[in-house]
Amino acid sequence: MITTALLMLLGLLALSLPVAVVLALTGYVLSERFAFFPMTGAAGELAWNSSNDFILIALPMFIMMGELMHRSGVSERLFSALAPWFARVPGRLMHTNIAASAVFAATSGSSFATAATIGTVATPNMDAGGYNRPLFLGSIAAGGTLGILIPPSINMIIYAVLTDTSVADLYAAGFIPGFMLATLFSGIILALVLWRPHWGGKPVGDVSLWPERIAGLPHLLPPLGLFMVVVGSIYAGIATPTEAAALGLIATVGLVAANRKLSLPVLLAAFEGTVRTTCMIMLIVIAAFFLNFVMVSIGLVAAITDAVLALGWPPLGMLLAIVAFYLLLGCFMETLSMMIATTPIIVPVVTGLGYSPVWWGVVFVILIEAALITPPVGMNLYIVQAVRKGGGPFSDLFKGAAPFLVAMLAMIAILIAFPQLALWLPTILNPKTGG
Template identity: 35%
Template sequence: MVEGLVVIVLILAILGFLASGVWVGLALSGSAWLVMELFSSRPAGDAMAISIWGASSSWTLTALPLFLWMGEILFRTRLSSDLFKGLAPWLDAIPGRLLHTNIVGCAIFAAVSGSSAATCATIGKMTIPELRQRGYPDALILGTLAGAGTLGLLIPPSIIMIVYGVSANVSIAKLFMAGVLPGLLLALLFMGYIFIWGLRHPEQNRPSSTEKTSFMQKLYASRTLIPVVLLIAAVLGSIYSGMATATEAAAVGVVGALVIATLQGDMSLKVFKESLMGATRMFCMIALILAGAQFLTLAMGYIGLPNALAQWIASLGLSQFGLIMVLMVFFIVMGCFLDGISLVVLTMGVLLPTVEAAGIDLIWFGIFLIFVIEMAQITPPVGFNLFVLSGMAKKELSYIAKVSIPMFLLMIIAVFLIYYFPGIVMWLPQNASGV
């Protein structure tokens, strides 16, 4: 009875704070303080100080601002146009043709960005005008871009993987490895959809050029991909080989991004300041959410809510598959109202004991969680990729959400695939050396 009252008060408090326009991090902290004052004998101020200090002093968290800064630097370089120039000759001969640049470009940029919104914005800025000019339908351009932009969360280095790793106390390096094959799987599913569309609509299978290009010409055009490939190899290779931790690899990525920007002639004092301030603003927002969620987790522990929730879910008698399905629906619904980072830090303290009790590996669960958060990126009303594309393409949010439905369904298929074939997630972290 008490737990039910606590849940009602907590939900009403969070919704009330958010509806009044309070920042998410402060809404979480305020709700935690309220329930501790009402339902716990522990002084709320003391608990707040301890939990916020603990959340902000984690060395693992250092990787987050570094990866953010790396993405901000690359966002301001010629990387996007170079990606198009390097990829277009290879993709022009297959059904769907240049629509595949949305998928491949996002997959490549995701490996140096870590952010879904940054991936979507950077690739979209380059492909939308190019593909429109060549007569491809807007529904396919924007739908595939909205879906492929979510690869920024799944293909490492991923910001949300770092947040989950800190929240769940699991190896971020192993999470990075676990995301590689599922990320490629999802990219292939998206490309398969475009391939089938291309076969069914040959009249819209527009080549970018009537001229045939030889293998050597394609290879020469791909020279523009060399900087980003080298950066990916430096960042991910140092982690997978065991030569560097995720934090050290992030530092390597920042140095590499600065070198690329300088060599391309894009680095100036103005760009340096803008990239640094952009990363700082983003990290401050995320850090405030993490601190608030840490205090909320502590508060819920004191009032016994996680144990009560775990016992309630256990009393339902769900199988492991049933639990995964219930959690998928839960996260998709919650993702309609909360951003991915808030969703992770808000729920992990409550759900992880239940997930562990069901025998679900926390590395696998992290990838599953990122899949369902990806779905939330393209579902209204709080779908960040929808907002990004709406502004860039001058289209209604509802239109972009509608044309993204096939990508949403493909993500659900991907969740079933990683459930029935968990080796897709676990093979790399179990077999890589040095971690």
């Protein structure tokens, strides 16, 4: 049964079929082959129940926030406001890429939106500033991954739905590791530029930067304000995550209108992008729920969990094997598909080893981040290459992303050694979360 399911998944994915089709077909075959009664009759009810979860309503609203932010000019002003603060730091605009990505991530919830937006703004400065191309591009691709770790995060909402975990706990758990990872990214840049000073761009003159810094402060307020509206309303007890998404979208529309960017073409483009992304995600979610229902019903999930635990490996050894599995899988599988297809199988194993599902959610998201910059299917690499001004070899992205992949592995090691970095805030805000 386990072998049949694995071969089905890998074989259908190898045929390049849409992921939703792969999940649904696998569920259908397993149902017909191993179930005591046909389960396809329950598909309609499962489709309704899986898409009727209140928390999923937040998805299109967070997606539209990112779409509107991308088109409103907020990112350009954010980047310009942050640049003077890092002008004296070795690496200069590369640190700005990371900082701008972290701030934008705290409003968009999307890695793709973050990478595309910051990449569009930053890449014109790459050659003019004399920066090392691979490292500069790598900082944008890696910075973009922060969009799914720093709350609010679309991927964490999906993980919460699949595992019946609190979104508020996941958001709280991702806050400290998210900004720690951003700091590690900047640390990698600083170390490499100190080692190779000419990679860090042209030196800045002796002019005072304080007038620029102070003048740019107002442009930092809108994204920080959106972050407070969304995340602050959740932890203040004012709104649920779904209601917070609605408040954030209303605030974003108001911000776009205040910037005089709210027009019919902008709204139509944002609507189209939101519908496309939402439909893709929901089709995969519905198919994944059907597959999960079949696997639980025929005892496959329990069989996999028992088989893994029967190996007798220590929890740490098993956890490291799972991490290695995801690092390898991330090289060949799109991240959302990987998340939805494997979560129902792996999470019971991880919790069976004694680890918190909230803590694992943070580690899992970092593994997904690693997949976003791991060739040959690292989507953020393709996004940055697409918005790159003037073109250039794709190999620049591979080289530039490698140091940041090391930082992600270091962050995972830190979380394994010190799990309270992820669990401290959730435990304070919700004592029932525990360890």
